[in-house]
Amino acid sequence: MPNNIWHQCLEVLRDEFPAQQFNTWLRPLQSDHREGQLMLFAPNRFVMDWVNEKYLRRIEEVLKDLHGGQAPLVNMKVGSAPKMADLVVRSETAASGAASEQEGSSTVTEEERGIAATANPRSAKLKSGDNRRSVQVEGDIKHQSFLNEGFTFDTFVEGKSNQLARAASMQVAENPGGAYNPLFLYGGVGLGKTHLMHAIGNDIVRRNPRAKVAYLRSERFVADMVKALQLNAINEFKRYYRSVDALLIDDIQFFARKERSQEEFFHTFNALLEGGQQVIVTCDRFPKEIVDMEERLKSRFGWGLTVMVEPPELETRVAILMKKAEQVNVKLSSEAAFFIAQKIRSNVRELEGALRLVIANAHFTGSEITPPFIRESLKDLLALHEKQVSIDNIQRTVAEYYKIKVSDLLSKRRTRTITRPRQVAMSLSKELTNHSLPEIGDAFGGRDHTTVLHACKKIVELQETDPGIREDYQNFMRLLTT
Ligand SMILES: Nc1ncnc2c1ncn2[C@@H]1O[C@H](COP(=O)(O)OP(=O)(O)OP(=O)(O)O)[C@@H](O)[C@H]1O
Numbered sequence: 001m002p003n004n005i006w007h008q009c010l011e012v013l014r015d016e017f018p019a020q021q022f023n024t025w026l027r028p029l030q031s032d033h034r035e036g037q038l039m040l041f042a043p044n045r046f047v048m049d050w051v052n053e054k055y056l057r058r059i060e061e062v063l064k065d066l067h068g069g070q071a072p073l074v075n076m077k078v079g080s081a082p083k084m085a086d087l088v089v090r091s092e093t094a095a096s097g098a099a100s101e102q103e104g105s106s107t108v109t110e111e112e113r114g115i116a117a118t119a120n121p122r123s124a125k126l127k128s129g130d131n132r133r134s135v136q137v138e139g140d141i142k143h144q145s146f147l148n149e150g151f152t153f154d155t156f157v158e159g160k161s162n163q164l165a166r167a168a169s170m171q172v173a174e175n176p177g178g179a180y181n182p183l184f185l186y187g188g189v190g191l192g193k194t195h196l197m198h199a200i201g202n203d204i205v206r207r208n209p210r211a212k213v214a215y216l217r218s219e220r221f222v223a224d225m226v227k228a229l230q231l232n233a234i235n236e237f238k239r240y241y242r243s244v245d246a247l248l249i250d251d252i253q254f255f256a257r258k259e260r261s262q263e264e265f266f267h268t269f270n271a272l273l274e275g276g277q278q279v280i281v282t283c284d285r286f287p288k289e290i291v292d293m294e295e296r297l298k299s300r301f302g303w304g305l306t307v308m309v310e311p312p313e314l315e316t317r318v319a320i321l322m323k324k325a326e327q328v329n330v331k332l333s334s335e336a337a338f339f340i341a342q343k344i345r346s347n348v349r350e351l352e353g354a355l356r357l358v359i360a361n362a363h364f365t366g367s368e369i370t371p372p373f374i375r376e377s378l379k380d381l382l383a384l385h386e387k388q389v390s391i392d393n394i395q396r397t398v399a400e401y402y403k404i405k406v407s408d409l410l411s412k413r414r415t416r417t418i419t420r421p422r423q424v425a426m427s428l429s430k431e432l433t434n435h436s437l438p439e440i441g442d443a444f445g446g447r448d449h450t451t452v453l454h455a456c457k458k459i460v461e462l463q464e465t466d467p468g469i470r471e472d473y474q475n476f477m478r479l480l481t482t
Helices: 005-018 017-024 045-054 058-071 111-121 119-125 163-174 193-207 219-229 234-243 259-274 294-303 314-329 334-341 350-366 371-379 379-387 390-402 406-410 417-432 437-445 450-463 467-481
Strands: 029-033 039-043 073-078 087-092 140-145 183-186 211-217 248-250 279-282 305-308
Touching: 005 017, 005 029, 005 039, 005 058, 005 467, 017 045, 029 183, 045 073, 058 073, 163 183, 163 259, 163 305, 163 334, 183 193, 193 211, 193 279, 193 379, 211 279, 219 234, 219 248, 219 259, 234 259, 248 259, 248 390, 259 279, 259 294, 314 334, 314 350, 334 371, 350 371, 350 379, 371 379, 390 406, 390 417, 390 437, 390 467, 406 417, 417 437, 417 450, 417 467, 450 467
Parallel strands: 039 073, 140 211, 183 279, 183 305, 211 248, 248 279
Antiparallel strands: 029 039, 073 087, 087 140
């Protein structure tokens, strides 16, 4: 009876608390007891916070009374999917002494409060900008996250598009707090930034099981900070985030406009860097391009190493598909992988989604995975893709075709090998999307609309005089629209 230990504990608690309290907060908790750890699953974050605040200490005492030195460590988690990187709150012995840092003067913005209100309904009752000093909190609550165990360097497929990011990440995992601090990984959606970040975290813990690694999305940092302010626990918040060996913050762009959080993060960031602790940040764009973010924070991001993760080229997409299929013990022929990789170019997440769909269909129908079968399975998805020609899509297709990088198309480089593909891509964007000339200019590294106009004229001219360009252009039209 693996969860017996929790039932014993519940029996004691049932006698201690009024029935209504017991039924509301303790009874709904589900448990999973293994390897010296008792994981309690709360149905939502509000219940988890409440139990943490009001009952966790008592739960631990009861377990100690019942099992002495054999009592398991208690962790709490929302939901029940063990593979997800959900927030885990671990109760630990309070560290002595209060943090002495001065609090910043900026106030919590409406948006920041909104996040906290979602995370914790009680916070909605608190007055805006309430940042009274902490007196005491019930127990010292420390936050830690489970890292997705499947996201490792072994499961990450290397290609030209991510070679540098992967190498830098491996260096950081080997030597956290060393030369690449902070590590700033950026790039479009679904390209593997989170995967790499977890791989670093997992590797740090593998090398040093005592290492304290905190992974969280930036919204979580904001919500925790606002909640800490409201519960007068900001010093505990600061102490916790400054005590980790590595702080991994995903999708930092969500800090935009959250001034108080930026300020808090700025101080945390400095403290960690000074302490030789590792900071890793991911973002959907280059630091300088993040809007509504303090300049001093953006410039700090550039102190270590900033690396882009680019969309994978065809060969890498094929390799990723083969690897993902292998992970679920499905035999995928290279012809089939190639077929999917050619059709789905947007990002790896979508590539994975397409593969899952094909595998599920094959499983249910007992069919072999062949190109005609794939075409039929992905009919709706492909139709959607074909309808949606985006500038992004055009840039990727053109870059891949001419064997250059998307970032070259967006750069200021003016060599012929780059300018011609750039003009082709601009012209295709004008012809195949509804974007205006200024919008297209913007999407190509912030160029003026007259540059786009010039590119369009040039490509029309060249199609008449240069058979090579004419053929390329026709190929693109076919690739992008059929
Ligand atoms: N090179 C790769 N090898 C294997 N899997 C990959 C690779 N790149 C991405 N993936 C997979 O693609 C999926 C999406 O990746 P991930 O969540 O890391 O993207 P992201 O760049 O963080 O996106 P977002 O900006 O939306 O958060 C994950 O399942 C990840 O394992």
